[in-house]
Amino acid sequence: MGGPEVERLIGLLAKLPGLGPRSARRAALKLLQQPEARMLPLATALTEAARAVRPCRLCGNLDSHDPCGICGDPNRDRTLICVVEGVGDLWAIERAGAHRGLYHVLGGTLSPLGGVGPEDLSVTPLLRRLGEGEAREVILALGATVDGAATAHWLADRLAASAVVVSRVAQGVPIGGALEVLDDGTLSTALRARRPA
């Protein structure tokens, strides 16, 4: 069907997150039907991104500049470092525009079952950054899962000896969330973390 080039294209697209063989076939067809308008610009963008984008040597963000745009921004609050699990989390917080400090991408969470130990995470670079003295607070913005919480506790222990304040993002009722449809865990956590009105 369409020759080996098409099969290879479909095979590669099907490996992307969110795409299975069927949706990869649809995407490939769309690209092949408009090669000038869609396929060649996409190929150029992929090539340029693959050549230019690298992990930032300071925070681990993906950017075409090193240090990345966030680390290199003089208007950022350099006393605040938000520790996130992955680049996707960093981008999510940036989208929200709620954090004006710096970031540190940990590269995962501790998972004995998955074979992820402390040596597999970007902890030493974080400690080195903290040792350089500008940071006053580290915000642990890790997932609300057992592995995320275990990693946060472990990191908080490691950072306890340093001079920085260690905080964690809150958990609770999401904006627009009706209480009756919330899961038990979120509800009980929100109630425990209540604050004066």
Next chain:
Amino acid sequence: MEWEAPGIVLETRPYGEGDLIVATFTASHGAHSGLARGGASRGRVALWQIGNLVSLRWVGRLPEQLGSLTGEMIQAIAPGAMEDAMSLGLLRAVCAVAAGALPEREPHPPSFAALLHLLPRIAANVATAGDLARFELVLLADLGYGLDLASCAVSGETEGLALVSPRTGRAVTEAAAGVWRGRMLPLPAFLRDEALPGNAADWRDGLRLTGHFLERDAFGHHHRPLPEARRHLYQMLEARLAASG
């Protein structure tokens, strides 16, 4: 083939992009795994956190297949344990020990009952490492590796039992241990008397005792070490003891 039963989530492994292979523990079916389709998705990931008590439904074409699991939350345990490092350590340790030690698809009601008793205490942040040691004693007995802590192996005395032979798993008194005392494992009193809460040093001794037999018998027979989460909990307890002087 299908069954429905309340069960405890013991372990999850990612499978593909959004699925999970979930190891559960039920009273009637024992440790039982299955594929939870979409289990890692945003809407379902909270359900499949370890320790949670879930109303499970397993479906497979043949009984020996992995099959697929669906579930509805009965009691969320994990969120309560996440805020406290010791509770989280206990939760991870107890689930890892149960997942590693229990044979697949073999009912073990006493272990299930003991775990069901322990998990809400962990979620309420009132469980101690001593409670984990007590659970491990039940688990060892349930698996056929029970320790004999009722009377002294040498003299038959039922009072003053303070040590356990690391070879036979039988309790002895200080006097009966004689020259072998240095080779014996300490037997903290709270393991013989439910009414005694014990202290941190007792809990450490209790975990050392049960850990020895779990490692040798329950895990050793499968040529596996004690789970990392269990070892980490012991180290955390030792570090806290050292810090408190």
